[in-house]
Amino acid sequence: MFELKLEKNWYDAMYKRSSVRAYTGAPDKEQLDRLGVLCRKLSWQGITVRMFKGPGLRSQIKGTDVYAVIVAKKGTPMELEGYMGEALVLEATAMGLGTCWLGAGFHMDVISRNVSLQNDEEVHCVISLGKANLPAFAPKRKDIVKVCGKTEEELAALGVWQKEAVLAARLAPSAINMQPWKITADRSSVAIEEPQFVLYKKYAALDRGIAMLHAAVGAYHAGREAIWKKNEEGYAMKA
Template identity: 30%
Template structure:
């Protein structure tokens, strides 16, 4: 299955069959991530698998999830990270890679936010003190297909449409027109400096229009699509809008996910390069209500 099809089929799942996922499938999924490419290799990051989903649900229900209500699943995976500059973007990038790989295998997942009761959750999961819990994933065979646009099942006030609404099927025909409430390519790209909109023709001439087309399918809180890309020479800068309704943690995790989607598609088109998430200077007149998440260097 091509990566563009996997991206289009990616969804968050809230209801699962009781059937257990085969041990060899889980082992292959997690072992593959030991040496998986990350945004930066100097940040220690770990995945943990919980075979007994029912047992963990009984321990964590009331501590994490939407108003403390945890999604029931046959299994769970948690992701932890060393706290260093860029760790949230890095965790979003590698965590969403796992979600896409699970999608390829026919498995359902859902990111679950862990921000409250952190110490208690770390104690239950026996997580090292120097590691921060980035999120918890449900994993299993979906009970029914439901497509949604948010990253997280969030704690407290709902921060995504995931608990209430789905979104319509994605049109597979390549077009610049908005799809499923998505912004057009021209709405998220600038040439050389902030405010100088790029045209589809200019992006096509550079061979990167399709990469932005699929990047728009990256999930974000409330489908707000907070991204702006500035293309200058052989560098592409990702700027993300700050939002008082969205925590810095979620905003940076979503930035990592956006970087992953763009990178997967631009590599698919045969254009090499990598993201740099540190030392990206603001030379592009980016306004103060945006932060620079990373620079892609071709």
């Protein structure tokens, strides 16, 4: 699980993305075709990612009517929704597009009809996609020591891939920017787990999956390939 061919340009995308809610237009045809190819690659292990153009997004999203729906078979770990969805976000960012994860910003009845949602399937989030009307800005994140108990220098002393993985995971987007993860790093692994107190649990596992994809892309940038294993509180990566 969580096997995915990572792309080198997702690394820069992680460092330059921020959510976009106002767009100057939908992606053009060539961009849609490329994203469609990626959606097929992301659709496995219980997840299907499908692109739509038309009604479905709430009015908080302006200037585009293109979105991706993450459909999950019931029982699929929610982390996988975050992992595959964020791959689409990073690829779109690398293509120069803006995106926004949406847990509430869509009309569920329209989406259910569009995807012909079956009884054994669920949709928790969609992702809007389009041409951003403003450049990305650096969003606020918790201090690195608060997130993982180590400074950047202490992480670097463990290894380059651990440092890259933790710094990248810290930047991951999350619902209401809650960043509901506890990261631990040692000489052989990086774990992304649920902290003791999570104020908003609804998307915590999906958020964790997004942070896991970031960590994997960070480690890949340092020349390592992540292998994830479930533990009691989340997932740990060896690379």
